[in-house]
Amino acid sequence: MEDNSYALFQKGMGLLEDKHPAQAALVLEKVKVVHPEKASIREALGRAYFNHGQYRLAKEEFLKAVEIEPTNDYAHFGLGLSFKKMGDRRMARRHLKLAAIMKPDDKYISALVGLSG
Numbered sequence: 001m002e003d004n005s006y007a008l009f010q011k012g013m014g015l016l017e018d019k020h021p022a023q024a025a026l027v028l029e030k031v032k033v034v035h036p037e038k039a040s041i042r043e044a045l046g047r048a049y050f051n052h053g054q055y056r057l058a059k060e061e062f063l064k065a066v067e068i069e070p071t072n073d074y075a076h077f078g079l080g081l082s083f084k085k086m087g088d089r090r091m092a093r094r095h096l097k098l099a100a101i102m103k104p105d106d107k108y109i110s111a112l113v114g115l116s117g
Contacts, residue, residue, distance in 0.1 A: 008027055043078065080098075100112075
């Protein structure tokens, strides 16, 4: 499967872009088995889970992506949104603020950080 990982990753990303998060997750899970320490794979899988409404699974993947690559602004953003969906506004705000600091020109992230408690 090693040689096929990039093709599977691209397939998973295509499914994600085409708004098929459940199918994307199935494909990306296969890639994660081969490359568990790749932040990009964890982030993509987190996106797939989040878009499929599986916020706890999304949170776990975004947490791992942030652990692997602490400066991954999108993983912090996804983590913040996952915490928000799960009702933990304190942790949501923490990760959304980190994403906003890392990507200060993103007005969408900045607006989310400004949400009232």
